[in-house]
Amino acid sequence: MNTKDRILQTAYDLFLKNGYKNTTTRSIAEVANVNLGLIPYYFRTKENLCIEVYRIMMQRLLNKIDYNEIEFDNTIEQYYFSYLMLQYHILSQESTKRYYFEFLEEASLLSNPSPNTEYYIFKIQQEFNLSVDPTILNLYFRMFIGGERALMAKKRRGELPVSYFTINALLVRAILTQLGISAQIIDQAIEHVNHKVMSLDHDWSLLS
Numbered sequence: 001m002n003t004k005d006r007i008l009q010t011a012y013d014l015f016l017k018n019g020y021k022n023t024t025t026r027s028i029a030e031v032a033n034v035n036l037g038l039i040p041y042y043f044r045t046k047e048n049l050c051i052e053v054y055r056i057m058m059q060r061l062l063n064k065i066d067y068n069e070i071e072f073d074n075t076i077e078q079y080y081f082s083y084l085m086l087q088y089h090i091l092s093q094e095s096t097k098r099y100y101f102e103f104l105e106e107a108s109l110l111s112n113p114s115p116n117t118e119y120y121i122f123k124i125q126q127e128f129n130l131s132v133d134p135t136i137l138n139l140y141f142r143m144f145i146g147g148e149r150a151l152m153a154k155k156r157r158g159e160l161p162v163s164y165f166t167i168n169a170l171l172v173r174a175i176l177t178q179l180g181i182s183a184q185i186i187d188q189a190i191e192h193v194n195h196k197v198m199s200l201d202h203d204w205s206l207l208s
Contacts, residue, residue, distance in 0.1 A: 140175055
């Protein structure tokens with residue numbers, strides 16, 4: 001493992017174990033057995049390192065999703081399922097749950113949607129023959145990120161008496177509506193997936 005990857009893996013381990021705020025770049029350098037100056041050399045700031053760790057965490061959780069568990073009628077159902085299962089895997093481990101919410105609280109860190117959301121939004125546009133100006137689409141993404149941050153934070157603080165199922169559905173419904181997908185198609189896709197996942201052997205109380 002090269003020096004940059006060793007720093008990144010160490011940061012991943014420490015951020016998830018101790019939290020972002022409780023982990024210093026000095027402690028990362030010590031555990032990785034590298035000079036402290038190499039962290040800004042490779043990543044510039046602790047915030048950039050945090051973003052890289054977040055991307056790795058999200059990709060690892062996405063890799064856990066088994067898309068063969070249910071059948072999909074369209075890409076919207078697949079996207080909503082992926083978003084739902086990603087949330088499930090985040091909440092199923094205390095370390096990923098803590099880091100996810102801590103990351104959301106740092107407004108400067110979450111500036112772009114996950115690659116998963118970007119992938120499915122573009123795929124949905126192709127499937128439904130939609131064409132959205134890139135500048136407008138970027139605005140939609142920023143609204144989506146803002147909504148996710150606000151709703152998840154309120155949910156965690158106990159200020160939002162709804163389930164994660166409901167929050168996920170609201171977020172997906174919002175961005176797809178902005179793309180021009182009809183409410184009927186969106187609601188039908190969400191209803192189908194919610195019904196299908198109930199037959200899967202997962203602890204859905206995590207999303208209550």
